[in-house]
Amino acid sequence: MPGAALRAVSVSARYDRVTALDAVSLEVGDGECVALVGESGAGKSTVLRVALGLTPIAAGTIETLGDDVARVDPVALRRRVGYVPQDGGLLPHWTVAANAGLVPWLTGDPDYEARGRAALATVGLPPDAFGARWPGTLSGGQRQRVAFARALAFAPRLVLLDEPFGALDALTRSDLQAMFETLRRDTAVAALLVTHDLPEACRLADRVAVMRAGRLEQVAAPGDLVRAPATPYVAALLARARLGERPA
Amino acid sequence: MSRRRRLAGGLAAVLLLAGTRPVMAQPAPVAPGAPLAPIVVGSKPFGESYLLAEMFAQVLEARGLAVTRRPGLGGTEIVFPALTAGAIDVFPEYTGTGLLVILERPLATDPLEVFATVAAESARRFDVRWLPPLGFENTYAMSVRTEMAERLGLRTIGDAARAVPALRAGFTADFIGLPDGLPLLRRAYGLAPASVAALAPALKYRALVEGDVDLIDAYSTDGLLDRYPVTVLRDDRRVFPPYDAAAVVRGATARARPEAVAALTELSGRIDVVRMRRWNAQVDVERRPVAEVAREALAELGVVADTGEREPVAAPGDVALAAYLWGRRDLIAALTARHLWLTLVSLGAASVAGVAAGLAVAGTRLAEGVTRAVGLLQTVPGLALLAFMLPVAGIGAVPAILALFLYSLYPIVRGTVTGVAQASPQAVDAAVALGMTPRQVLWWVRMPLALPVVMAGIRTSAVTNVGTATLAAFIGGGGLGDPIVAGLALADSRQILSGAIPAALLALVVDVALGRVQWWLTPRALR
Numbered sequence: 001m002p003g004a005a006l007r008a009v010s011v012s013a014r015y016d017r018v019t020a021l022d023a024v025s026l027e028v029g030d031g032e033c034v035a036l037v038g039e040s041g042a043g044k045s046t047v048l049r050v051a052l053g054l055t056p057i058a059a060g061t062i063e064t065l066g067d068d069v070a071r072v073d074p075v076a077l078r079r080r081v082g083y084v085p086q087d088g089g090l091l092p093h094w095t096v097a098a099n100a101g102l103v104p105w106l107t108g109d110p111d112y113e114a115r116g117r118a119a120l121a122t123v124g125l126p127p128d129a130f131g132a133r134w135p136g137t138l139s140g141g142q143r144q145r146v147a148f149a150r151a152l153a154f155a156p157r158l159v160l161l162d163e164p165f166g167a168l169d170a171l172t173r174s175d176l177q178a179m180f181e182t183l184r185r186d187t188a189v190a191a192l193l194v195t196h197d198l199p200e201a202c203r204l205a206d207r208v209a210v211m212r213a214g215r216l217e218q219v220a221a222p223g224d225l226v227r228a229p230a231t232p233y234v235a236a237l238l239a240r241a242r243l244g245e246r247p248a
Numbered sequence: 249m250s251r252r253r254r255l256a257g258g259l260a261a262v263l264l265l266a267g268t269r270p271v272m273a274q275p276a277p278v279a280p281g282a283p284l285a286p287i288v289v290g291s292k293p294f295g296e297s298y299l300l301a302e303m304f305a306q307v308l309e310a311r312g313l314a315v316t317r318r319p320g321l322g323g324t325e326i327v328f329p330a331l332t333a334g335a336i337d338v339f340p341e342y343t344g345t346g347l348l349v350i351l352e353r354p355l356a357t358d359p360l361e362v363f364a365t366v367a368a369e370s371a372r373r374f375d376v377r378w379l380p381p382l383g384f385e386n387t388y389a390m391s392v393r394t395e396m397a398e399r400l401g402l403r404t405i406g407d408a409a410r411a412v413p414a415l416r417a418g419f420t421a422d423f424i425g426l427p428d429g430l431p432l433l434r435r436a437y438g439l440a441p442a443s444v445a446a447l448a449p450a451l452k453y454r455a456l457v458e459g460d461v462d463l464i465d466a467y468s469t470d471g472l473l474d475r476y477p478v479t480v481l482r483d484d485r486r487v488f489p490p491y492d493a494a495a496v497v498r499g500a501t502a503r504a505r506p507e508a509v510a511a512l513t514e515l516s517g518r519i520d521v522v523r524m525r526r527w528n529a530q531v532d533v534e535r536r537p538v539a540e541v542a543r544e545a546l547a548e549l550g551v552v553a554d555t556g557e558r559e560p561v562a563a564p565g566d567v568a569l570a571a572y573l574w575g576r577r578d579l580i581a582a583l584t585a586r587h588l589w590l591t592l593v594s595l596g597a598a599s600v601a602g603v604a605a606g607l608a609v610a611g612t613r614l615a616e617g618v619t620r621a622v623g624l625l626q627t628v629p630g631l632a633l634l635a636f637m638l639p640v641a642g643i644g645a646v647p648a649i650l651a652l653f654l655y656s657l658y659p660i661v662r663g664t665v666t667g668v669a670q671a672s673p674q675a676v677d678a679a680v681a682l683g684m685t686p687r688q689v690l691w692w693v694r695m696p697l698a699l700p701v702v703m704a705g706i707r708t709s710a711v712t713n714v715g716t717a718t719l720a721a722f723i724g725g726g727g728l729g730d731p732i733v734a735g736l737a738l739a740d741s742r743q744i745l746s747g748a749i750p751a752a753l754l755a756l757v758v759d760v761a762l763g764r765v766q767w768w769l770t771p772r773a774l775r
Contacts, residue, residue, distance in 0.1 A: 052681055079683035089678025093696050093771030106683050134773035150682070160681075 003030045004063070005158040005190035006051055011060035013050055020046040022214040023060065030157065033184060033191040034219075035201030037237070038211035044194040046214075048160045051192070052078050065158055079107055082151030082159030082189070086166045088143035090135040090150075096120065097131035100149040107154070119153035120146070122186070124179060141172035145179070152183065158190045165200065177204060198241040202226070210234050286314035287501070287508050290327055290336035293320040293722070293737040295531045295538075296386065296469060296493075296524070300340035302542035304495060304512055310552040311511040318643065319538075320733045322722035324349050325635050326643075332374050335643040335724075337501040338512065342386060344489035346370060346378070346496075348428060355428060359385070359490035375499035379509065380516035381492040384524045388423075388488050389468040389480040390433075393456060397479040404484040408463060409439040417441035418461030420449055428488070429465070436487040449739075453478065469521055471529025493519075518549050535740055572742050573749070580731075584750050587727035590645065590717045591710065591758065594652035599706050602657045606664025606702070607690065615665045623658045630655075630719045638723070648717070648725030655716055656709040663705020667698030696771045703766035710762055714755040718747065728754070 006028040013021040021043050028034045036044040049055035051064050053074030062069045065080055090099045098105070101116025109115060117127035123145040135143055144164065151159050164180075165173045181204065184191065195201050201208045202222035210217040210225070210233070218230040229235040287308050291301035298319050305315045318336055321327045328350055330336045346366040347353050353369070356362050367378040390405050392412075397403075400411045408415065423429035424444055433439040441463070447455055452464040453472045466473060466480065473480065495512045502509050523545070530541045547554030573580065605622070609615045628636075633651045641647035671694045679693050721729030728747040735743030767775060 054681065075683050075685055077683075078681060083678065083681040085674065085678050085681070087674045089674040089681075091675050091679065091693060092672060093773045102679070103682055106688070136773060147678075 004028065005030055005032070005065060006192060007061075007063045008047070008051075009061045011047075011050060011062050012058045013046055013055055014058055015055075019214050020055075021050065021057070024211075024214070024216055025060075026209055026216065026219065028158070028190050028192050031188040031190055032207070033193060033205045035193045035195055035205035035208045036211055037195060037198050037201045037208055039196060041213075042211040043214040044196075044211055045162055047211075048083075048162055048192065048194060051160060052081060052083070079103055079154075080156060080158075082154075082156040084144075084147045084151045084159065084161045084164040086163040088135070088140075088147045090143055090146055092135050094135075095131065096125070096133050096135060096138070096146055097127065099135060099146055100153050102150050103154045115153050116149065119149035122152065122183065123149045125149070139172075141168055141176060144168065144172075144176060148176075148179070148183065152187065152189065155187065156189060158192070161191060161193045163194055163196070165197075166195070180204065198237055210237065284314065284505070286316040287338065287505065288316045288318055288336040290318040290321050290330060290339040290724075292323055292327055292339070293733045295471075295738050296528050297340055298538045298734070298737065299527060299531055299542055299545075300382070300493065300495075302538050303515065303546055304338060304340070306539075306542055306546055306552060307511050307514060308508060310546075311507065313505075313508055313511065318724045320721060320730070320737060321643065321724060322631055322634065326631070326638065326722055328374075329635065329638045330643050330723075331376060331496065331498050333639050333642055334498060334500070335638070336498075337505075337508070338495055338497045340382075340493055341378075341496045342491040342493055343378075343381070344387070344491040347489055350374075355489055357486040357489060359492055362490050363492060363494075370496070371499065377497045377499055377502045377509075379495040379497060379513055381494040382515055382519045383517045384469060384519050384521040385490055385492050386467055386469040386521075386524070387491040388483070389466040389470070389473065390483070391456065391464050391466040391473070391478045391480050392462060393459070394477040394479045396462065397481075402479070402481060404482045405433065405439065406437045406484065408481055409433075409437045412462055414442040415440075415463060416443045416445070416461045417463045418445045418447040418452055418455050419465045420452070421446040423465045432487055436485055469524045469528055471525055471527075471532040474525060474529060475533060493524075514551050515549070518551070523548070532738060535738070569742055569745060573746055576746055580728075580746055580750055583726070583728050583730060583747070584754060587714070587717055587729075587751065587754060588758075590648055590652060590720055590725060590727050591713050591754075594649045594717075595656050595706070595710050595713050597649075598653050598656035598709060599660055601653075602660030602705075602709075603664050603702060605657075606661045607668065607695070610665045610668035610694075615669070619658075619661050619665050622661045625654045626658045630716060631722060634719065634723045643724040645720075645725050647723055648720035648727075651723075652713055652717055652720070656713050659705040659708040659712075660702070661705075663702045663708075664698065667701030667705075668694045670701070671697035697774070700766065700770055700774065703762065703769065707759055707762045707766070710758045711755045714751060714758055718751055 004027050008024055008026045010023045010025055011021055012019065012023055024047065026034070036047060038044050046055060050057050050062050051069065053069045057070070064077060067077060069077065097113050097116045097120065099116065100119045101112035104112035104115040117131050120127045120130055125142065125145050135146065138146065165176055168176060177200065193201070193205060205222065207219060207221050208225050209219040212233050218225065218234050225234065226238060229238055289301050289305045291297040301319055305317055308315050321330060324345060327339050331339060343362050343366050347356065347362050351366065351369050353365065356365065363378070363381060370376040370378060392402055392408060402408050402411060419430060424446060430444065445461060452466065453476050455461050456464045456478060457476050468480065497509060497512070527541055527545050530536045531538055543554055546552040605618065609618045633654065634647060637647035637651055641650055676689060676693055679689055684692070717727055718729035718732050720727050721733040728751045731743045731747035735741065735747065
């Protein structure tokens with residue numbers, strides 16, 4: 001399937017002697033959103049790291065935007081992929097507009113700041129009010145919006161998100177989730193979303209991949225997952241999520 | 249004269265190392281008709297050494313020789329290597345010091361024999377020439393209150409050991425521990441004080457006459473001996489080595505400049521202990537300028553006629569500190585400028601090198617090791633570092649700056665390594681994931697974010713540097729240490745303050761100025 005934004009085939013990776021990924025095969029189609037769900041240490045973030053060439057793989061093949069990660073310049077590759085971490089990861093000494101325009105700046109675009117300001121508008125931050133401010137003066141939700149603007153300012157085909165809503169209060173989280181859905185609809189960007197929150201995964205993703213101890217337990221559309229959990233672990237995860245959803 | 253022999257106790261090894269390795273190139277033979285280099289006269293940092301060196305200088309000048317003065321260099325461990333390295337040509341030394349400290353020979357007590365040994369051995373091992381002694385000895389003068397001496401009939405050290413019940417001794421700190429100090433007295437005279445207090449040299453006499461202690465280790469040419477009702481006990485068993493004063497000349501200088509040797513030898517055998525004590529009192533007690541006392545002394549000896557010229561000097565002792573400082577404002581300004589220069593050159597070099605080294609190792613496995621290694625430099629005592637530097641860099645500003653540079657590195661390297669390591673890891677991770685190269689991460693993310701910590705390190709270094717730079721005086725580097733060292737040597741607190749107060753103010757000013765630089769360099773968002 002040549003149109004895949006991301007394709008992992010039997011990828012294994014280890015940190016020192018600990019196996020982080022064990023023969024993981026996964027595909028994110030063009031415009032598709034796949035959520036990676038699992039507990040801490042399951043290997044979710046490692047999938048993102050190997051996709052960006054930040055962690056080498058021990059076996060298998062991983063292709064990002066059609067390129068074999070092991071064979072291309074990782075720095076050039078990273079500049080073609082959007083990335084949103086949990087805590088914004090903004091440069092505290094750059095203005096909001098400059099932060100949003102980081103990747104155009106890296107690729108030598110002289111209008112990087114204008115690109116950043118344009119991207120701010122798409123995440124609900126009026127550029128005139130926010131462009132010249134410092135990240136330290138923003139709320140957590142606003143900072144996370146800037147991180148989204150930064151990831152999308154160069155109209156990438158693929159964005160990788162590492163717990164992007166994890167550190168936010170419930171109200172802000174729901175606002176940003178809605179914003180993310182709007183962005184996806186408007187840009188048709190493919191997304192690989194790492195989250196430990198199964199309801200969130202089911203709400204936002206076209207398909208959900210459940211990971212446990214470096215292996216994929218099940219990959220399925222949210223409805224199929226809920227109807228037919230493939231393993232007792234997935235079933236337990238679903239049961240726990242339902243308990244959590246119930247008002248106390 | 250243990251304080252004279254060992255300014256810092258554990259430096260015998262340094263002396264040995266420095267003294268036995270004549271690293272410095274010998275100057276080329278002077279072509280006929282070429283202008284002759286000035287004779288460089290050095291001294292140690294205490295009054296009598298200043299005075300004798302000034303007398304040497306004036307005799308040489310009176311005989312038509314150009315002279316450069318380098319007074320108040322550190323103890324034997326600095327002055328003697330300075331001589332063998334060719335940084336100075338002559339300085340006053342004592343035969344006992346030559347025997348025990350420079351040559352590290354066993355104790356001997358016959359003055360002629362000691363002089364012969366010291367002269368022959370110094371010539372053979374160091375190519376250093378001892379001119380015939382000046383005529384007086386400056387040895388330990390174990391002293392008691394005259395009232396007690398008369399009441400108990402004390403004449404010798406042995407008398408005191410026998411007759412004084414519950415003897416309370418007050419000695420200089422190093423005399424208490426050195427094998428040729430108190431332990432020697434215990435062995436030779438059975439001296440067993442009930443208590444031993446460590447006293448600063450300037451305080452000993454007062455402690456004795458006021459009855460706080462019963463016995464002190466005075467020096468036989470101390471100007472203060474005549475001023476207090478104290479009696480010197482005879483060393484009838486001759487347990488101390490002779491400490492005959494003499495001019496010590498570099499061999500190469502002695503051969504190339506016989507006229508200098510001839511001029512200096514005019515003082516040999518001319519100075520007796522009574523005269524020396526009187527002249528020392530002029531310097532140490534009456535606070536008269538060394539140059540003036542030297543001029544009068546040479547006139548008294550009939551060696552150089554006194555021209556009667558006098559520099560205008562404020563009446564000694566009773567001028568208010570503020571007026572004293574104001575009267576010396578030009579000198580203080582010049583010393584401060586020199587001090588600032590020493591600090592800025594060494595600190596600037598250390599900042600460049602320290603930040604570069606810190607950036608090179610930050611985040612690698614080398615970081616901790618390199619930082620600790622630089623930190624070890626910090627633990628070398630200041631004087632020892634200067635002494636190590638001497639054979640390589642001579643005396644003057646170069647070794648001072650080199651030593652200050654090494655001292656300044658640690659806080660800067662530490663600040664850089666820490667600052668870079670702690671710079672917002674989330675921002676660094678995101679920047680890398682979005683395609684910054686390692687170099688871009690360093691330059692655009694880590695360095696700007698590390699800057700406040702790096703600058704804190706540089707400011708710490710700067711304040712320490714201003715203080716440490718006062719040690720430059722011990723090695724002829726100049727700066728505000730000059731009046732501090734001279735003031736300490738001459739027990740002149742106003743002179744000490746004339747160096748210490750500007751040094752303290754300078755440290756404040758440098759810190760505030762660097763604070764402005766830090767503010768200006770710090771990214772706006774982080775101020």
